[in-house]
Amino acid sequence: MLLMHLDMPAVTAAARDYEAACEALPGASRAKCAEGVWANGAAAGVQTSGVLINGVSTPRIDIVAHRWYRWRMVYVSSGPYIVPSLPGCEVGLLAKDGIYLSTAPRPIMRGLMSTGQRADWVVRCPPGTHPFVSEPTNQTTGWMWQQQLASVVATDQNEAPCELPTFAINRPCYLADLTAATPDLAVPFALVGGGFNGTTYGGPGSSFVNLTIGTLVEFAIEYVDTHAFHQHVNPFQIAADPPDSFGGYFRKGDWHDGLFSPTFGPGPLRVRFQTDQYAGRQIMHCHFYSHSDFGQMAISTILGREGSTWPGAAAADPTCYTRTPAAPAVASASTCAACPPLGTSVCPVATPAVSNGSQSCTCRYVWSRGCSQPTGLELTCRG
Numbered sequence: 001m002l003l004m005h006l007d008m009p010a011v012t013a014a015a016r017d018y019e020a021a022c023e024a025l026p027g028a029s030r031a032k033c034a035e036g037v038w039a040n041g042a043a044a045g046v047q048t049s050g051v052l053i054n055g056v057s058t059p060r061i062d063i064v065a066h067r068w069y070r071w072r073m074v075y076v077s078s079g080p081y082i083v084p085s086l087p088g089c090e091v092g093l094l095a096k097d098g099i100y101l102s103t104a105p106r107p108i109m110r111g112l113m114s115t116g117q118r119a120d121w122v123v124r125c126p127p128g129t130h131p132f133v134s135e136p137t138n139q140t141t142g143w144m145w146q147q148q149l150a151s152v153v154a155t156d157q158n159e160a161p162c163e164l165p166t167f168a169i170n171r172p173c174y175l176a177d178l179t180a181a182t183p184d185l186a187v188p189f190a191l192v193g194g195g196f197n198g199t200t201y202g203g204p205g206s207s208f209v210n211l212t213i214g215t216l217v218e219f220a221i222e223y224v225d226t227h228a229f230h231q232h233v234n235p236f237q238i239a240a241d242p243p244d245s246f247g248g249y250f251r252k253g254d255w256h257d258g259l260f261s262p263t264f265g266p267g268p269l270r271v272r273f274q275t276d277q278y279a280g281r282q283i284m285h286c287h288f289y290s291h292s293d294f295g296q297m298a299i300s301t302i303l304g305r306e307g308s309t310w311p312g313a314a315a316a317d318p319t320c321y322t323r324t325p326a327a328p329a330v331a332s333a334s335t336c337a338a339c340p341p342l343g344t345s346v347c348p349v350a351t352p353a354v355s356n357g358s359q360s361c362t363c364r365y366v367w368s369r370g371c372s373q374p375t376g377l378e379l380t381c382r383g
């Protein structure tokens with residue numbers, strides 16, 4: 001699910017700026033520079049700003065009551081964050097920013113997504129209509145966007161409820177658990193003054209801090225309650241429980257590539273990461289674009305030999321792997337029926353002949369996400 005906050009006045013202004021800049025170019029004309037979608041503002045009847053889901057305003061999402069669904073969400077915005085929740089349904093958190101929790105699913109009441117963030121949920125609803133909303137937090141800021149996001153309609157099909165397993169995955173060693181390890185370098189800084197430690201972005205040749213490849217780095221970041229810290233290349237792990245976990249959404253040990261909550265308070269939040277594999281410039285910035293566009297951005301320069309890895313990973317986390325992942329440890333078993341993997345080839349022998357002239361074809365059923373029945377046959381032919 002792509003959740004996209006559209007700030008209509010802002011995109012209209014940007015489109016008009018584009019047109020003006022375009023028309024100033026040699027050989028330009030108004031006709032050539034016309035921006036066809038946004039420059040004239042919102043169409044009649046369209047809300048001025050809001051969150052769309054897969055391009056639709058407040059869509060209806062049909063599900064089967066008592067059945068577990070996996071929601072894979074990404075949230076895109078120029079600034080405002082959302083606090084998604086699905087009251088009346090059960091919600092479990094599997095992963096944030098594409099990385100599994102150490103133990104999942106984690107029951108949650110609500111999430112918090114600032115721009116660019118991803119979240120994987122499992123949801124199960126009783127029969128009825130359930131509003132999927134971005135709700136108020138206890139401590140709101142001007143950055144929070146509140147609205148009904150979708151309408152979830154759960155239809156009773158007499159499906160027997162079952163319980164999902166609780167599991168702990170084994171991690172690749174570049175995501176080894178770092179919470180008990182000793183950092184090679186600790187770097188304190190504050191997201192203040194429109195920049196990092198009050199300094200705005202100095203361009204691609206600038207460097208905020210030098211790091212060494214194949215080491216364990218800790219950042220102690222102040223003001224993650226007013227700025228959305230985001231780092232490219234290496235995701236980071238929360239190294240200490242934040243003062244307020246936002247109802248358990250943010251816990252020590254969780255991995256992120258973006259981090260923000262108005263409940264964190266201004267004090268330093270410690271995160272850790274390995275400078276793994278990639279040497280060179282690593283950008284970090286505030287994910288509120290009106291901040292980063294005006295300079296709240298900085299470069300970590302990772303020095304050393306490309307391809308180096310942190311030698312402490314296996315000692316820090318003996319379960320981490322470099323090649324073949326081990327099966328996850330299951331703390332409580334699933335009571336749900338085994339699901340044939342998506343795309344499993346289960347065509348019966350009696351499947352109609354699938355030759356097509358000189359081609360040979362194979363068929364397989366494609367299963368619905370709930371895996372109660374195949375949604376179609378997929379035919380692959382070659383020759």
Ligand SMILES: [Cu+2]
Nearest residue numbers: 227286288291
């Ligand atoms: Cu900021």
